[in-house]
Amino acid sequence: MTVAPERSARSRRDWPIVFPPPYEGSRIPARVPTILDVPAELLATDDILQINFGPNHPSTHGVLRLIVDLDGERVVGLNAVIGYLHTGFEKTMEQKTWWKCVTYPERIDYLGYQNAELVFVLAVERLLAIEVPEKATWMRTLLCELNRIHSHLIFLGTSALELGAISMFWYCFRERETILDLYEMVTGARMHTRYFQVGGLAEDIPEGFYPECRKFVEWMPHALDDYLALLDRNAIWLERTKGVGLLSAQDAIALGQTGPNLRASGVDWDLRRDQPYLAYDQVDFRVPVYAGGDVYDRYRVRMDEMAESTRIVDQCLRRLERMDGRPWIADDRKVVLPPREELHTSMESLIHHFKIVTEGFRVPEGEIYVAIESPRGESGCYLVSDGGPKPWRVHFRAPSFVALEATATCIGDAIIADLIAIVGSLDAVMGDTDR
Amino acid sequence: MTAFAKGWEGLPGFVSAKESFGETTVTVEREEIHAACERARDDGFTFLADIVTTDYLGWGHKGVSGYIGTGTGRDLNHPATQGFQSLPAPKPKRFSLSYHLLAMEQPARRVRLQCWLDEGESVASVVSVWPTADWHEREQFDLMGVQFDGHPNLARLLMPDDWEGHPLRKDYPIGGEPVRFSDAE
Numbered sequence: 001m002t003v004a005p006e007r008s009a010r011s012r013r014d015w016p017i018v019f020p021p022p023y024e025g026s027r028i029p030a031r032v033p034t035i036l037d038v039p040a041e042l043l044a045t046d047d048i049l050q051i052n053f054g055p056n057h058p059s060t061h062g063v064l065r066l067i068v069d070l071d072g073e074r075v076v077g078l079n080a081v082i083g084y085l086h087t088g089f090e091k092t093m094e095q096k097t098w099w100k101c102v103t104y105p106e107r108i109d110y111l112g113y114q115n116a117e118l119v120f121v122l123a124v125e126r127l128l129a130i131e132v133p134e135k136a137t138w139m140r141t142l143l144c145e146l147n148r149i150h151s152h153l154i155f156l157g158t159s160a161l162e163l164g165a166i167s168m169f170w171y172c173f174r175e176r177e178t179i180l181d182l183y184e185m186v187t188g189a190r191m192h193t194r195y196f197q198v199g200g201l202a203e204d205i206p207e208g209f210y211p212e213c214r215k216f217v218e219w220m221p222h223a224l225d226d227y228l229a230l231l232d233r234n235a236i237w238l239e240r241t242k243g244v245g246l247l248s249a250q251d252a253i254a255l256g257q258t259g260p261n262l263r264a265s266g267v268d269w270d271l272r273r274d275q276p277y278l279a280y281d282q283v284d285f286r287v288p289v290y291a292g293g294d295v296y297d298r299y300r301v302r303m304d305e306m307a308e309s310t311r312i313v314d315q316c317l318r319r320l321e322r323m324d325g326r327p328w329i330a331d332d333r334k335v336v337l338p339p340r341e342e343l344h345t346s347m348e349s350l351i352h353h354f355k356i357v358t359e360g361f362r363v364p365e366g367e368i369y370v371a372i373e374s375p376r377g378e379s380g381c382y383l384v385s386d387g388g389p390k391p392w393r394v395h396f397r398a399p400s401f402v403a404l405e406a407t408a409t410c411i412g413d414a415i416i417a418d419l420i421a422i423v424g425s426l427d428a429v430m431g432d433t434d435r
Numbered sequence: 436m437t438a439f440a441k442g443w444e445g446l447p448g449f450v451s452a453k454e455s456f457g458e459t460t461v462t463v464e465r466e467e468i469h470a471a472c473e474r475a476r477d478d479g480f481t482f483l484a485d486i487v488t489t490d491y492l493g494w495g496h497k498g499v500s501g502y503i504g505t506g507t508g509r510d511l512n513h514p515a516t517q518g519f520q521s522l523p524a525p526k527p528k529r530f531s532l533s534y535h536l537l538a539m540e541q542p543a544r545r546v547r548l549q550c551w552l553d554e555g556e557s558v559a560s561v562v563s564v565w566p567t568a569d570w571h572e573r574e575q576f577d578l579m580g581v582q583f584d585g586h587p588n589l590a591r592l593l594m595p596d597d598w599e600g601h602p603l604r605k606d607y608p609i610g611g612e613p614v615r616f617s618d619a620e
Contacts, residue, residue: 032588033566083593090578091603126456253481253539256567267539275543365523368456369535369547371484380535382487386494386523397485397535405570434593 019266019291021248028251028409036408038069038077048076053419055084061158062430064404064423073415078408082401085434093394097360098124099198101391105381106192108396109432111154113192114147115374116396116432121196122277123370123381127363128198130335135326136200141278142213142316143186143195145309149220150179151375152302152309159299159424160231163240168230175223178216185209198361199336200329210321217317220310224303231299241296245410245422248293255409256402259377260305261426264298266291271373283315295425302427335361360389369397376400376427396435400428447471458547460533465550469559472534475548476564480536483561484545486571487533488579491526492605528553532581534561557582560589578603 029036038048054065063084069077089108093101105120106113118140125132157172180190186209187193187202195202231237247257252265262269270287272280288304290297329336337356338349365387371380380397403426410422443452443459448467453460463471528551538544552558560583561568572583573592580601583589591598600607 028566033562033569035588083591083595086593088602091607091609095609254566256483256565269539271543274539274541275545366455367460367489367533368458369485369533369545371537371545378484378537380485382485382533382535384489392491392494393487393489395485395487397487401570401574402567405567 019249019289021250021266022246022291022293023248026251026254027246027248027412028254033255034080034405034408036076036078036411042071042076047071050077055081061424061428064428064430064433066407066419066423068416068419070416073417075411075414075416075419078411080404080407082404082430082433085430087431087435089435090394090396094391096391097389098363098391099356099360101394102196102198103192103194105396106194107431108435109374109376109379109398109400109429110191111151111429112147112375112379112432114143114196115372115379117194117196118144118278119370119372119374119379119381119396120394121198122372123368123383124198124363126368126370127366127383127385128335129364130199130330130332132200132330133327135205135320135323136328137279138316138319138323139201139205139328140196141280141283142313142320143183143193144278145312145316146179146182146213148309148375149306149313150176152306153179155302155424155427156227156299159421159427160237162420162424163237165231165234165237168227171223171226171230175220178219182209182213182216185212197329197336199332200327202329204328205320210317213313213317217310217314221307224307224310227303238296240418240421241299241425242294243292244295244414244418245425246293246412247406247410251409252293252406255406257377257406258399258402259373259375260298260301261403261406262377263287263289264301265293271371271378275371277372279316279319280312283312285309285312295421298425298427362387362389363391371397374399376403376429376432396432398432398435400430400432401435403428404433446474458545460547460549462549462551465552465556465558468532468534468548468550469561469564471548472561472564475536475546479538479540479544480546482537482539483565483567483571484535484537485533486568486575487535488575488581488603489531489533490529490579490603490605491531492529494526495523527551528556530554530579530581532558532575552581557584559584560586562586577601580604 031037042048049070051068053068055063065081067079068075089104093104102117105116109116153172153176157169160168183193184190185206187195247265249266252262252267266289268289273287285308288301290300333352338352342349343353363385365385367384369380369382371378377399379399382395383391384393386392407423414422443449443461446463447470448464450462450464530552532550532552534548536546536548560572570592572586573589575581576583576589577591577594578601
């Protein structure tokens with residue numbers, strides 16, 4: 001394992017890139033950055049086979065369609081076609097009041113749902129300049145990290161499955177099940193929780209959550225050892241992943257890559273540390289960086305991140321256990337629903353409740369772009385408000401959308417079987433890509 | 436020190452710079468956007484996070500969502516100031532085009548480069564500055580109908596190739612899509 005040198009030893013100019021690149025120069029296709037063109041001399045041989053890979057194929061993680069040109073088994077041309085899952089979320093959200101919109105982002109990135117929900121809620125809170133109680137901040141941090149583990153587990157399970165390691169899938173889904181049980185306990189839903197409200201959380205944290213979550217925190221490192229034992233000395237896995245799908249740091253930045261894909265290319269960049277939000281400036285964690293830029297390093301980054309996320313969950317638990325009885329949502333009656341019991345006794349609360357539910361709260365005029373580190377990288381939310389109860393414009397910067405732009409560069413002259421490994425390692429969620 | 440530490444006036448086509456909600460928005464001339472982006476990239480903004488278009492058709496009109504607004508925003512300490520009926524500030528043109536840039540430094544620097552365009556006006560593509568702009572620009576063309584001059588492959592991205600109209604525009608009808616295989620067809 002290569003360890004990144006101390007940050008102070010680096011100059012400002014060369015800072016986020018810390019390792020020598022896996023290849024010299026740039027491999028981004030010259031004509032169109034996202035399309036790998038078949039070389040003219042190959043095309044002249046009339047021996048190129050063009051096949052459709054997807055949109056319905058078990059190993060495309062959804063409805064990704066790749067138009068692949070093959071010379072024998074070698075991939076010589078590639079064009080990614082997306083949009084099969086385009087649902088017009090951004091347009092739909094313009095028709096909904098702010099508080100009804102919260103359910104939509106989680107359905108966009110349906111594996112990193114908690115983080116997707118967070119970025120929207122954070123953006124609205126920035127426009128409102130509303131203060132969120134400490135307990136809510138820590139609980140959000142905890143749930144987002146659980147969600148990161150959940151997302152990486154699905155990545156690990158499915159990409160190993162695609163390369164033939166079927167048992168990994170069962171092991172990963174065993175732990176994923178535990179996480180979903182924890183979610184169900186807190187929020188009442190296993191996925192798409194709608195637990196974050198503008199101003200805090202939707203409900204108080206239920207009794208019995210902390211001990212259950214602590215059990216998971218204690219178990220997870222053992223589970224990670226299991227995964228490593230199954231994969232990390234597995235000759236087939238190593239053969240299929242090492243040196244495959246190369247992406248250099250420079251190309252990764254030029255192509256806008258973020259998250260684990262960027263850190264696997266040797267770029268030491270993580271928004272949780274470099275532009276802290278929630279309680280990330282108060283927890284201790286390491287940002288794993290690998291330099292190979294291949295499928296194997298993308299897998300290693302995510303493995304390490306799961307271990308780090310478990311540590312963050314542990315630290316959040318320690319804080320939260322001392323916060324019993326503290327408020328979990330801001331006390332601002334113009335934005336936050338009044339407590340249920342008050343509705344029977346207080347006329348004012350009833351009016352506030354009625355106004356917020358029917359008309360919705362108003363958000364000051366302005367535009368905002370908020371970015372967080374979701375399991376897939378920089379997840380951004382751009383909002384425009386005209387001062388009314390509905391958003392004027394909502395836009396999501398989807399990390400999966402950007403990750404798929406790199407397929408043509410990563411593919412190099414891989415063979416068709418490597419294509420599966422490469423697309424899997426970019427970890428794109430099609431809901432996030434197409435929105 | 437970076438070239439723009441003291442101010443953004445040196446940026447090609449500079450119009451104005453403002454701070455709001457802790458963010459910097461720099462407006463530049465539409466014709467100069469490519470030069471401005473190049474300068475920003477050379478100044479350290481090596482990372483293009485996002486390109487987004489907003490359609491301001493009907494902004495502040497009666498009957499459009501959010502007619503009643505608070506001009507100065509909400510003041511939590513003076514609840515009585517809420518609910519003033521005021522129109523949002525008018526916009527110079529119909530579309531705003533925002534480039535969200537990031538400088539990977541300590542601490543992270545972000546800026547929004549913005550230019551304004553009307554229906555029928557086009558803007559220079561920045562694919563040569565940041566290759567990642569390829570799909571971002573295609574998406575904005577597809578959903579908002581913004582024309583990017585010099586884009587190597589300006590085709591629809593999310594909608595089908597033969598789609599008519601640009602769905603995210605404010606004048607695009609909602610619910611106008613016929614439902615297939617239904618009795619109403």
